[in-house]
Amino acid sequence: MKNRSGEKIKLASIDELLGVVNEESAMExxxxxxxxxxxHPFKVLDDEKMQDLVESxxxxxxxxxxxxxxxxxxxYEMVSGHRRMHAAQLAGLTTIPAIVRELSDDDAIVAMVDANIQREELxxxxxxFAYKMKLExxxxxxVRTDLTCVQNEHKLGKKSRELLGEQVGISSVQVTRYIRLTELIPELLDLVDNKKLQFTVAVDISYIDKEVQEWIYEYISDTGFIKPKQIAALRNQLNNGPINQIQMLSIFNNCVMAKKVSRSLTFSEKKLTKYFPDDYTAKDMEQVIESLxxxxMQEQSC
Known part of the structure; x- marks a missing residue:
């Protein structure tokens, strides 16, 4: 094909139009x-969505x-597409279309996380673990040399944690909180995944020694709950030094002791009026009772 000046021009291939270089063309x-x-931090589950993918x-x-x-x-090492490959195996396929790219360890981590992190059901x-891996x-x-000047300035001007937060749509503080979950023992982390342990409480527990976390897990298994004020009291005590499991249970029990039973007391007008002159108002009677x-009370304390 020629341009208006009569010069020959090269037609762009489909791969070039899509931004894929020839070396990255898919192969079986x-x-x-x-x-x-x-x-790999992402779980491949044989759930209903996986079955739908297998059928597709x-x-x-x-x-x-x-x-x-x-x-x-x-x-060959999988970077992104674990669910697709699992579905292909379940569907009975022996090959899968793939793009093979030359990637460093860190580039592979970033690509893997970016390909999965926007899934709603994570x-x-x-x-x-995905945030932790990508942040590291x-x-x-x-600052990479293959970035444009604007990108380099952007990267220099902000911390990695802030950049990661922007990329995944949360604050840098929330990024930190999620990464704290990696400090939990697996049993407690499973409770978070199953919505049996509040996210914020789990973050607080993550600052506690692993052995004490095991005691906490036992407590939750026995009682079925853990309250924020219990963990707050425990962390406050741990600031003063180590404790044993019996002491921890004592702290927890003190936090959830039954409240005093509320008591209401009512005097009928007939019962009260016989002690007061007829011209006494309700306010007058109340003041006398409080005074007495x-x-x-003073006599009792003597």
Whole structure:
């Protein structure tokens, strides 16, 4: 094809129009030759959504290629597409369309997290470890030389935690809270995922020693609850030094002791009027009663 000046011009390929270089064209890779990304934080569940995906794969195949990289052993490592590959296996496929890209460890982590983090059904534990992995990768990457000047200025002007918060749509403080969940023992983290332990309470527990966390888990298993004021009291006591499990239980029990039973007392008008002159108003009678009770209380304290 020629332009208006008669010069020949090159037609852009479909891959170029889509922003995919030729080297990244999808190819069929044997599933048996692909291994999961190390410490992948996202769970692949055989739930209803997975079954829907399996049915779709049986009918249409895998429409979106997975992203792989070659690891240090020259083997295929999954970067993003774990759910698609699992669905392909369940559908009976032996190969899957894949793009193989050359990625460093940190670039692979960022790509993996970015491909998964916007899913609505993510569990708190998945977000926690994903945010932690990406934040650590961002800190190691620092200011990259392949970014534009504007991007570099943006990266220099803000902390990694703030940038991560902007990318995932939460505050840097909330990023910190999620990452704190990675300090919980697995049993407590499961309670958070199953909505049996409040997020904010779990964050407070994350600052407590792992052994004491195990005691807390036992307490929750026995009682079925844990209250914010119990953890607050426990952390306050731990600031003064270590405690044993019996002392912890004592702290928890003191926080949830039954409140005093409220008592209401009513005197009928007939009962009161026989002690007062007829011209006494209700206010007059109330003042006399309060005065007599005050005197009685003083006598009791002597």
């Amino acid at each position: 890779i044997e599933i048996s030759k692909i291994h999961p990304f190390k410490n 794969v049986k009918i249409n195949g895998v429409l979106t290629p997975v992203l792989l990289r070659m690891d240090e052993n020259e083997e 569990l708190p534990s998945e977000k926690a 990768a961002m800190k190691r990457q620092g 009770l005050e005197k009685w």
